[in-house]
Amino acid sequence: MKVTTIGTGYVGLVTGACLAEMGNHVVCLDVNPDKIRVLNEGGIPIHEPGLDAVVARNVAAGRLQFTTDVDVAVNHGTILFIAVGTPPGEDGSADLQYVLAAARSIGQRMTDYKVVVDKSTVPVGTAEKVDAAIREELTKRGVPANFAVVSNPEFLKEGAAVEDFMKPDRIIVGSDDEQATLMMRALYAPFTRSHDRLMVMDVKSAEFTKYAANAMLATRISFMNELALLAEKVGADIELVRRGIGSDPRIGYQFLYAGAGYGGSCFPKDVKALVRTGREYGQELQVLNAVEEANDRQKQVLVDKVVARFGEDLAGKRFALWGLAFKPNTDDMREAPALAIIEGLTQRGAAIAAYDPVAMSEASRILSTNPGVSFCERAEHALADADALIIVTEWKEFRTPDFDRFKSDLKQPVVFDGRNLYEPMMMKTLGIEHHPIGRSGKI
Numbered sequence: 001m002k003v004t005t006i007g008t009g010y011v012g013l014v015t016g017a018c019l020a021e022m023g024n025h026v027v028c029l030d031v032n033p034d035k036i037r038v039l040n041e042g043g044i045p046i047h048e049p050g051l052d053a054v055v056a057r058n059v060a061a062g063r064l065q066f067t068t069d070v071d072v073a074v075n076h077g078t079i080l081f082i083a084v085g086t087p088p089g090e091d092g093s094a095d096l097q098y099v100l101a102a103a104r105s106i107g108q109r110m111t112d113y114k115v116v117v118d119k120s121t122v123p124v125g126t127a128e129k130v131d132a133a134i135r136e137e138l139t140k141r142g143v144p145a146n147f148a149v150v151s152n153p154e155f156l157k158e159g160a161a162v163e164d165f166m167k168p169d170r171i172i173v174g175s176d177d178e179q180a181t182l183m184m185r186a187l188y189a190p191f192t193r194s195h196d197r198l199m200v201m202d203v204k205s206a207e208f209t210k211y212a213a214n215a216m217l218a219t220r221i222s223f224m225n226e227l228a229l230l231a232e233k234v235g236a237d238i239e240l241v242r243r244g245i246g247s248d249p250r251i252g253y254q255f256l257y258a259g260a261g262y263g264g265s266c267f268p269k270d271v272k273a274l275v276r277t278g279r280e281y282g283q284e285l286q287v288l289n290a291v292e293e294a295n296d297r298q299k300q301v302l303v304d305k306v307v308a309r310f311g312e313d314l315a316g317k318r319f320a321l322w323g324l325a326f327k328p329n330t331d332d333m334r335e336a337p338a339l340a341i342i343e344g345l346t347q348r349g350a351a352i353a354a355y356d357p358v359a360m361s362e363a364s365r366i367l368s369t370n371p372g373v374s375f376c377e378r379a380e381h382a383l384a385d386a387d388a389l390i391i392v393t394e395w396k397e398f399r400t401p402d403f404d405r406f407k408s409d410l411k412q413p414v415v416f417d418g419r420n421l422y423e424p425m426m427m428k429t430l431g432i433e434h435h436p437i438g439r440s441g442k443i
């Protein structure tokens with residue numbers, strides 16, 4: 001099939017590359033010429049495991065192309081995915097300007113039947129707006145409307161995006177149009193061969209499902225983070241509690257880890273947008289208000305622990321910080337807890353020596369105006385003469401470090417373990433002062 005992705009970011013590029021892998025002919029469009037140049041020169045503008053190989057293979061096979069030319073892109077695809085950003089507006093609602101601009105650009109150019117697919121995360125009712133924007137442009141041109149808009153929210157996880165796209169838990173298609181539904185079924189058939197995981201529903205329910213999923217996951221995290229704060233006070237161990245409740249199949253183990261707060265390009269903005277939608281309809285979403293508030297507070301927990309240990313004035317103090325990306329296996333720094341933590345510490349006069357396996361160039365761009373931060377090429381280099389180590393992202397390479405270096409390189413062996421990577425008893429045995437999240441140190 002002929003497919004176009006409008007937007008070649010995390011979602012658009014992964015979608016385009018994985019669809020090309022199944023034999024489709026895909027054109028990926030972006031308004032950012034640098035991104036397209038990098039891709040056309042054989043590079044990959046984001047860090048995503050396995051993506052480079054899929055892209056290279058399909059470019060070589062002539063099934064995957066990148067362009068900034070809107071005419072070429074719109075004319076190419078019968079199925080046009082809109083995969084542009086939907087950042088939060090000032091009031092927290094999803095900013096639809098990029099989605100609607102993409103819709104208009106389709107309406108200004110299309111000449112034959114198109115299935116326009118909202119892949120971006122968009123509030124309930126957006127498909128109607130996309131439909132109206134395309135229709136308006138077609139009316140201006142005097143061209144009959146020959147298209148359908150469907151919703152197909154994306155559930156991939158950054159860091160495992162290719163795997164998630166290739167082996168999805170489910171594919172949600174919101175469609176009120178029979179022909180479009182058939183085409184979406186055909187497009188996704190190779191991804192659901194073992195058993196049918198494609199669910200067709202009405203457009204609004206599909207749009208809602210994406211927000212409901214992210215809001216539920218964010219809720220689980222904030223719930224555990226809040227219980228972790230209480231566990232510290234009452235002397236319980238949140239990690240034991242996690243295992244205790246996770247064993248109940250109604251609860252399950254996933255997304256129950258206490259830590260330094262959630263970040264990324266999805267949870268914070270999607271929770272805000274759903275709360276905002278609730279307000280628009282006079283329905284206050286009290287649970288989600290609390291989820292967001294608890295997360296903002298959680299991003300400060302490591303700062304609070306450092307202040308409790310070293311005092312409010314951190315001038316002259318230096319901290320090693322391991323992990324900048326909002327989660328492992330990505331270079332995405334959007335809403336990363338590390339940013340809030342670095343700000344909280346440098347505002348108090350501290351210097352930060354930071355290390356991340358892949359997010360350092362993105363982090364140095366974002367933090368270029370903060371003179372309190374320096375970057376180290378290797379994790380151990382950050383330890384030299386630091387007053388303590390702060391762990392913010394659970395990269396695998398931090399799980400079993402050379403603990404002797406904590407004792408020899410840090411001024412004193414103090415670790416603020418924002419992702420509960422180390423067992424408290426083991427750290428005690430090693431003579432390392434350990435400050436995890438919500439752990440009593442009984443194992």
Ligand code: NAD
Pocket residue numbers: 006007008009010011012029030031032035083084085086098101102119120121122154155156157158265266
């Ligand atoms: P991104 O910022 O990485 O990519 C968006 C791209 O769209 C950018 O490269 C931008 O230049 C381009 N763009 C903007 N306007 C354009 C236009 N008119 N024509 C062509 N290109 C245009 O964003 P992303 O992370 O890929 O997210 C895209 C959407 O998918 C968002 O709604 C997001 O919430 C959703 N989503 C993201 C993830 C994720 O893990 N990143 C997962 C599921 C859903």
